[in-house]
Amino acid sequence: MAQHKVNYASNGGLPVALTSVDKLLNWGRSNSLWPLTYGLACCAIEMMASGGSRFDFDRLGTIFRASPRQSDLMILAGTLSKKHAEFARRLYDQMPEPKWVISMGSCANTGGMFNTYATVQGVDRIVPVDIYLPGCAPRPETLQYAVMMLQKKIRKESANMKKNKKQDLRLV
């Protein structure tokens, strides 16, 4: 027989731990980050590997979605060329709020080894980035860690996105 310590009659029939709306929303948001299936270059292969059987991204609640309308996380995996930059920004704009961006790999962070006429020297010139992920190419474990860092960040944020001072390129 289960021993109930809560007396429903005396506690007004509310044996529920109450929490703030912020925490509840952030709990939901952080545990169901749906990244956009958006591969640019080599890092995309490691991104696929983290979605594959060994690293099993689904454990973190991340399920790759092929449409920006359904996703709230953009993993910019690989070299962003100047020709492609326009589309990256457009995809970012198509994602509904709240949305986050992980810049995966050296090329996305700073241009990396490709300091040429054709590549964007860091995707933060195009979209605001939350997590920078070093490596060329980063291992799937690194990407998992980045997602966990992002989850931590989300849990600290206010659920009201307007309160979060997020770097927005339109204001710069």
Place this chain on the structure above:
Amino acid sequence: MQVTNKLTPFFENLNFERDDNTMVINFGPQHPSAHGQLRLVLELDGELVTKAYPDIGYLHRGIEKMAENMTYNEFLPTTDRLDYIASTSNNYAYALAVEKLIGLEVPRRAQVIRTMLLELNRIISHLFFLATHALDVGAMSVFLYAFREREFAMDLMEDYCGARLTHSAVRIGGVPLDLPKGWLENLTIYLDKLPQNIKMYEDLLTENRIWKMRLEDVGTLSPEDAMSWGCSGVMLRGSGIPYDIRKEEPYELYGELDFDIPISQSCDSLGRYKLYMEEMRQSKRILEQLIEMYPQTEQKLMAHAPQYISAPKEEIMTQNYALMQHFVLVTQGMRPPKGEVYVPTESPKGELGFYIKSEGEPYAYRLKCRAPSFYHTGLLQEILVGTYIADVVTIIGSTNIVFGEVDR
């Protein structure tokens, strides 16, 4: 353009320029099944594709231009990023071209290790092809199974060179490291398990009704077209032309090894898929022969050419002359003789060759990469015409293109 206002709502003064079923759609460059950053402009008549223009350049990074400003050894890690699914094949093709330019003789142990890495990379690449191709067609479970197997092969690569994706394991003049202890045993264990896994994929796919319906007679490519479009690798062999550079112009140890070149006469996607499966078996055969060859070789990994290649670390630390040579090679880079060279190799995707023109400087005057995927992307404007829009993704998957080497 019409101007809409309250008096003339937009639906009243609409006039269509065309009243047939034609439509132009834009596929990519961020389409999840475009295998990278392929943009296709498709002209449709109903669901039939009437014209297809592949538009490339979305991953152009200027790699060939970078080669002109880097010493030969500096450029080697950049070749990893061409065909990033099988990096060793790029490292190797580049190293082989430079070696031919210089006229280097690579020690036998290095040759054995290189060929092993090449064939292991072929298995990795083919498993990746299978995973993505099956995922594009809709078989999610095959993706998970194939990636499981691929991870074990990548563990082996990681044991050898420390990197999963960008190996740089082959250097100009040989290989930097000997095989670690127990590597060959692990490879043997992996190879023993491989056939039953390949059989499992085949059980899942080959007789699968959906798989057959999606692949049979889809993406047909006649032998004449395959030749005139410059196809190579499985695309060419899938159309019944027995051409493999490992057999035609044997390089490394391929002349001594015993293996078959599978050919398919069916000229369609299903035939090409079967070839990939068969090639994995052949790679296993090659690797097993190499495992036996390895103990018979001497323990020497880099070619002896003090003018071009640094001496082993031990000599650099103990002998003055070796240290001087090493200093010059690191600060200035090697200076190959004047001349030009083109060396083709059989990468997992087809003929991968590097053309290098040297003016006797530490930097290449011009470097050109002949990447198989580039030609297979051009082929899309031929084989996509007349197919249904639903088959476009299947055909792109079947050509096994990688945009790192298309755009360079």
